[in-house]
Amino acid sequence: MSSTEREYHFGIDPDRLGRAASHFARRVARDARTFAAHLEEHVGDFARDVWREGACAWRGEDRGHGEWRPPDVRRIFEDVRGVLTDVIDGIDELITSTFGTPSEEPWTRVVCNREASCGACGAALAAGGEAHVRRTARGTEFRCLACGAPPASAA
Numbered sequence: 582m583s584s585t586e587r588e589y590h591f592g593i594d595p596d597r598l599g600r601a602a603s604h605f606a607r608r609v610a611r612d613a614r615t616f617a618a619h620l621e622e623h624v625g626d627f628a629r630d631v632w633r634e635g636a637c638a639w640r641g642e643d644r645g646h647g648e649w650r651p652p653d654v655r656r657i658f659e660d661v662r663g664v665l666t667d668v669i670d671g672i673d674e675l676i677t678s679t680f681g682t683p684s685e686e687p688w689t690r691v692v693c694n695r696e697a698s699c700g701a702c703g704a705a706l707a708a709g710g711e712a713h714v715r716r717t718a719r720g721t722e723f724r725c726l727a728c729g730a731p732p733a734s735a736a
């Protein structure tokens with residue numbers, strides 16, 4: 582009775598639980614990306630507002646203080662995007678530590694949302710560049726496009 586042997590943990594099939602957990606992680610990651618895209622719009626609007634307000638103030642009264650320099654609004658975006666990346670990584674760790682990761686996900690070709698390095702040749706992978714990636718119980722593995730994703734049998 583292999584099906585009952587597998588359902589040893591309160592009747593929960595570990596494979597099904599793993600699939601549900603990775604589905605959940607993917608949905609969280611997708612929402613985080615959507616949020617990041619919206620955030621970029623908001624930061625753009627905010628940067629325009631800051632620029633307009635600052636330019637008005639400069640024209641009005643602060644001419645004596647030299648050229649007005651806007652605050653680095655872009656850095657706010659970079660910081661918040663870093664927080665989102667941490668959230669996504671944190672979700673992965675939470676799922677891994679809570680449920681374990683019974684089956685490793687297949688390799689997928691993605692656009693990196695942060696800098697990484699190829700696990701095979703060690704080449705640096707820039708954020709925004711394409712790479713092969715998979716999540717495992719040990720963390721996220723990367724392969725550069727030159728190395729490519731290893732076959733499913735090679736772990």
Ligand SMILES: [Zn+2]
Nearest residue numbers: 699702725728
């Ligand atoms: Zn490589």
